[in-house]
Amino acid sequence: MKRYQTFAIIIYVTETEQQAVLRMFDWAELRIDGDDQAYKEAFIEKGGRRLRVICARQDEMGMTASAALTAKMIYLFTPEYVIMPGIAAGTGSFAETEYQEFGDVLLADSVWNFSNGKYVSPHKAEIVFGEVGFTPRPTTVKITGDHMKAIVDYIKSDSNEFHVHYGPLASGTAVVANKLILQKQVMTCFEETEGVEMEGYGVAYAAAHALEPRPHAIIAKSVCDFADERKNDVYQKFAAYTSCGFVKDLLEKVLAYTGE
Numbered sequence: 001m002k003r004y005q006t007f008a009i010i011i012y013v014t015e016t017e018q019q020a021v022l023r024m025f026d027w028a029e030l031r032i033d034g035d036d037q038a039y040k041e042a043f044i045e046k047g048g049r050r051l052r053v054i055c056a057r058q059d060e061m062g063m064t065a066s067a068a069l070t071a072k073m074i075y076l077f078t079p080e081y082v083i084m085p086g087i088a089a090g091t092g093s094f095a096e097t098e099y100q101e102f103g104d105v106l107l108a109d110s111v112w113n114f115s116n117g118k119y120v121s122p123h124k125a126e127i128v129f130g131e132v133g134f135t136p137r138p139t140t141v142k143i144t145g146d147h148m149k150a151i152v153d154y155i156k157s158d159s160n161e162f163h164v165h166y167g168p169l170a171s172g173t174a175v176v177a178n179k180l181i182l183q184k185q186v187m188t189c190f191e192e193t194e195g196v197e198m199e200g201y202g203v204a205y206a207a208a209h210a211l212e213p214r215p216h217a218i219i220a221k222s223v224c225d226f227a228d229e230r231k232n233d234v235y236q237k238f239a240a241y242t243s244c245g246f247v248k249d250l251l252e253k254v255l256a257y258t259g260e
Contacts, residue, residue, distance in 0.1 A: 004213055007044065007051035008081040008251060009073045011066065013058045013199055017086040020240035021055055024248045030054065032076060037069070046256040053251065054079070058199070063113070063171055066202030074210045081147070081255060082207045083218045085243040087236050088169065088197040089176060089227035091187065100223050102235040103242040105162050106195040107155070108169040108219040109148070111204045112140040114186050114196075115173040127184045138189050140168075141204040147216045147258055154254045162246045167194040169219060171201035179228040196227050220247055 012021050025042035032039065037056055044051040054077055058065040070082055092100025117136040125133020155164040170186050170193045186193055200219040207217040224239035225231040 003078075004080040004215075005052075005078040006054055007079065008053045008083055008255070009070075009077055009079040009215075010053065010055040010083045010085065010247070011058065011069055011073070011199075011203060012055070012084065012086050013061055013066075014086070014236075014240075016236045017240045017244075018057050020237070020244040021085065023241075024244050025053060027055070035072075035076075037072070044252060044256060046252065049256075051251075051256060061198050062173060063199060063202035063205075066199035067206045068202075070203045070206035071210070074206065074215055078213065079215045080213075081218060082203060082215045083220070083247055084200055084203045085240070085247045086197070086199075086221045087224040087239045087243065088195040088221035089182075089225050089231070090195050090223035091182065091193055092165075092223070092226070100165060100194075100226075101163065102223055103163075103238050104223045105164045105243060105246045106169060106221050106223065107151070107164050107166045108143055108194075108200060108204070109166055110140050110142045110168045111200045111219055112138050112168060112170055112190060112193075113172070113201045114138055114170045114189060127188065129180070129184070134185065136185065136189050141201060141208050141217075143204060143217050143219065145216050147218070147255060150254050150258050151218070151250060154250070159253065160249070162242060162249070164246065165194045167192050169194060169200050169221070170196045171198055172196065173198070176227040177225075177229065177231040182227045195221065195223065197221055218247070218250070220250075222246075
């Protein structure tokens with residue numbers, strides 16, 4: 001069986017996320033013949049091992065681009081871990097007390113696509129927006145494995161410096177800045193959903209359907225807004241920073257020792 005050739009690949013989307021990712025390690029440019037994609041690589045020295053990490057930025061937002069880039073990087077680099085840090089909208093405002101804060105990390109135990117469904121007449125729909133009805137048909141990718149058990153143990157330990165919420169993340173095809181959309185289309189399907197974003201499902205799907213040795217997916221994004229009318233860019237840099245800080249800790253303090 002083919003063995004893992006790369007420790008981890010990191011995929012991100014926005015310029016703000018890129019700035020945070022590039023602060024994680026001392027990256028060097030990497031080019032692949034016949035591929036226009038720009039890659040960067042770095043190395044982590046742990047326990048006498050030199051672990052290769054490669055990152056790349058999607059050329060556009062959304063699940064299609066994330067799935068395509070993830071699949072290509074899995075084929076090229078055979079990574080053990082496929083990781084997506086970045087920014088997301090939190091859903092904590094739907095609790096009786098807002099239990100999420102800006103910069104809190106949302107670690108996915110599953111990622112589901114809340115855009116899947118059928119637009120119908122209002123009287124035939126489970127979800128109604130004025131004269132438009134929507135019948136959801138959500139699809140889910142679960143993220144399980146020994147690596148997640150090790151990560152959950154770590155986030156519960158005193159060594160973890162980040163506030164982490166562990167649960168489902170929802171991916172959609174458009175940015176959500178309307179509390180009604182979040183309430184009707186997201187929270188009514190999976191009320192334990194911790195956050196909303198646009199790419200994680202594509203990453204997790206590509207990893208779950210890759211050839212052996214199949215990589216382990218990790219989606220860990222941080223809260224920058226709450227997907228409502230108050231949405232703005234003020235906390236995006238902070239959220240990207242905490243997300244990448246948490247991922248860096250996982251790579252160096254947890255994953256580098258998992259499976260030894």
